[in-house]
Amino acid sequence: MEILVIGGDGFVGRYLCAELVERGHTVTSLSRSPDPEVLPDDVETTTGDVTDYDSIEGAFEGKEGAVNLAALPPLHQPRPGTFHDTVCTGGAMNATHAASQHGIERYIEMSSLGADLNSPIAYWRTQGLGDMVVQYSDLDWVVLRPSFVFGEGSETFAFIKRYTTPYVTVLPEGGKYPTFQPLYVEDLAQMTAETLENDQHVGKTYDLGGPDVMTFAEVTRMLYRAEGKSVRVFSVPMRLAEIALHAVDPLPSFPLGVDQARALQMSNVTDHNDIDAFGLTQSDLQPLSEYLGVESVQQKRIQQPTQ
Numbered sequence: 001m002e003i004l005v006i007g008g009d010g011f012v013g014r015y016l017c018a019e020l021v022e023r024g025h026t027v028t029s030l031s032r033s034p035d036p037e038v039l040p041d042d043v044e045t046t047t048g049d050v051t052d053y054d055s056i057e058g059a060f061e062g063k064e065g066a067v068n069l070a071a072l073p074p075l076h077q078p079r080p081g082t083f084h085d086t087v088c089t090g091g092a093m094n095a096t097h098a099a100s101q102h103g104i105e106r107y108i109e110m111s112s113l114g115a116d117l118n119s120p121i122a123y124w125r126t127q128g129l130g131d132m133v134v135q136y137s138d139l140d141w142v143v144l145r146p147s148f149v150f151g152e153g154s155e156t157f158a159f160i161k162r163y164t165t166p167y168v169t170v171l172p173e174g175g176k177y178p179t180f181q182p183l184y185v186e187d188l189a190q191m192t193a194e195t196l197e198n199d200q201h202v203g204k205t206y207d208l209g210g211p212d213v214m215t216f217a218e219v220t221r222m223l224y225r226a227e228g229k230s231v232r233v234f235s236v237p238m239r240l241a242e243i244a245l246h247a248v249d250p251l252p253s254f255p256l257g258v259d260q261a262r263a264l265q266m267s268n269v270t271d272h273n274d275i276d277a278f279g280l281t282q283s284d285l286q287p288l289s290e291y292l293g294v295e296s297v298q299q300k301r302i303q304q305p306t307q
Contacts, residue, residue, distance in 0.1 A: 001025045001026070001064045001065050001196065001197075002025075002026045002028075002062060002063045002064045002065070003020055003025050003026065003028070003063060003064065003065040003066065003067065003196065004028050004030060004060060004063045004065070004066045004067070005017055005027060005028070005029050005030065005066075005067045005069065006048075006050055006056070006066070006067065006068045006069055006070050006091075006095060007029075007030070007031055007050075007068070007069035007070045007071075008029025008030060008031060008039065008043065008069070009029050009031050009034060009035045009036075009038050009039055010031070010069060011149070011151070011153045011154060011155060011185065012069055012110065012149060012185055012188065013029060013031075013069050014038045014039055014153075015151065015186055015188075016069070016189045016192055016193065017029055017039050017040060017043045018040050018189070019186070019189040019190060019192075019193045020193055021040045021042050021043060023193055023197070025196075026042075027040075027043045027044070028043070028044045028046055028059065028063070029043050029044070029045050030045075030046050030047070030048045030056060030059050031045070031047070031048070032047065032048070032049050033047075034047055046059050050068070050070040050087065050090075050094055050095060051086045051087060051090050051091060051094070052094075053094040053097065053098065056094060056095065056098055057098045057101065057102075059098075060098045060101070060104060061102055062102075063104060064104065064105045064106070065104065065105060065106040065107070065108070065196045066099050066104050066106075066107050066108070067107075067192065067196070068091065068092065068095045068107075068108070068109050068110060070087055070088075070091045071087060071088055071091075071110070071112070071123075071127070072087050072088070073155045073159075084123050084125075084126040085122070085129075087126075088123070088126035088127050088129070089126045089129040089130045089133065091130065092109060092129075092131075092133045092134055093133050095107075095109075096109075096133055096134055096137045096141075099137075099139055100137060100138055100139060104139060105140060106139075106140050106142070106195070106196050106202070107134070107137070107139040107140065107141045107142075108142050108143075108144065108192060108195050108196060109130065109131065109134040109141065109142070109143045109144070110144050110146075110192070111127050111130065111131050111143050111144060111145045112127050112145055112146065113146060113147045113181075113207055113208070113209065113268050113270060114127075114266060114268055115128040115130075115131050115145055116128040117129050117132060121266070124266075131143050131205065135205070140199075140202045140203070141202070141203065142195040142201045142202065142204055142205075142206070143204075143205040143206070144188075144191070144192060144195065144205075144206050144208060145205065145207045145208060146183050146208045147181040147182065147183055147208065147209040147210065147269065147270065148180040148181070148182050148183070148219075148268060149182075149183050149184075149188055150182045150183070150184060150185065150288055150291065151184060151185030151186065151291070154185070156180075156219075157223060160216075160219065160220050161223070164220050164224075164231070165231075166224045166227070166229035166230070166231055167229065167230060167231060168231070168232050168234065169220065169231055169232075169233055169234070170233075170234045170235075170236050171216060171217055171220070171233055171234075171235065171236070172235075172236055173235055173236075173237070174217060174233055174234070174235030175216040175217025175218075175220060175235075176215050176216075176217060177215070177216060177266070178215075178216055178266045178267060178268055179213055179214065179215055179216075179267045179268060179269050180213070180214050180215075180216070180219060180268050180269070181209030181210050181212070181213055181214075181268065181269045182209075182210045182212065182214060182219070182288040183208055183209055183285070184210065184286040184288075184291060186286070187210070187280075187284075187285050187286060188208065190278075191206075191208065191275070191278050191280075194278055201277065204277065206274035206277060207270045207272065207273065207274050208270070208273065208275060209269060209270040209273050210282075210285050210287065210288070211282035211285045211287050212287055212288065212289075213269050217233045219288070220233070221233070222288060222289060222292055222294055223292065225292075225294045225295075226292035226293060226294050
């Protein structure tokens with residue numbers, strides 16, 4: 001299959017491109033500034049910006065499948081001149097229109113767990129609007145909504161290391177929020193590849209998570225423990241954190257703001273983990289502790305419902 005991956009040289013994209021090549025597909029990665037060094041040699045690259053329809057439309061020519069991975073990080077304020085609505089919602093509109101114009105046989109939208117057009121948080125609200133654009137299109141679509149995705153190059157890992165410190169750190173409410181269901185990037189790449197290959201997934205929206213539920217503090221401790229460092233977490237009331245972030249929100253140089261304060265209170269856990277649609281159980285997925293090579297903290301193991 002000839003497949004176009006929008007954002008193919010990003011964190012999830014580079015793993016997905018490798019998975020698709022291994023399965024025998026012909027892959028083209030589209031991004032604003034292509035980086036072929038992070039991709040398999042067999043992957044072609046092309047330049048385009050998902051917020052600019054004319055720049056991406058031609059890349060769909062001759063393709064049978066397309067995957068849209070374009071999004072902005074939810075835990076950082078967008079850099080000046082970029083907006084969640086133009087990337088998440090506008091990007092979905094541009095990509096689905098181009099896919100429809102070129103008769104794409106299978107279209108995959110990578111969304112996020114918590115996407116909801118009524119969300120007070122711009123990232124999840126615009127993801128929810130983007131999902132709706134896809135779901136009302138004339139394409140054979142699949143929408144994937146993963147929780148926090150981890151692996152080498154994880155944006156969440158980078159966020160934690162930037163805004164916490166080893167040995168002693170301060171977190172809103174002691175880091176008991178938000179809660180995550182960490183999903184290994186290679187597990188996500190395999191499920192994404194299957195949605196391209198298997199007709200049974202057409203027209204489905206899947207909420208996806210890993211085998212464990214963890215708090216922000218637990219993820220932080222585990223990440224430092226992998227480096228041989230301990231972390232003692234001190235708590236600050238969430239209200240004080242919100243006030244501080246409201247105060248700096250007008251500053252374009254500061255990477256956190258009001259939306260990030262709200263995001264730090266969100267649960268990012270599935271009501272039902274749709275990995276079973278891919279014939280998987282929790283034991284088939286790689287836990288964060290195993291990936292980091294550390295002993296697991298006390299985590300709540302998600303139980304699959306009895307069929």
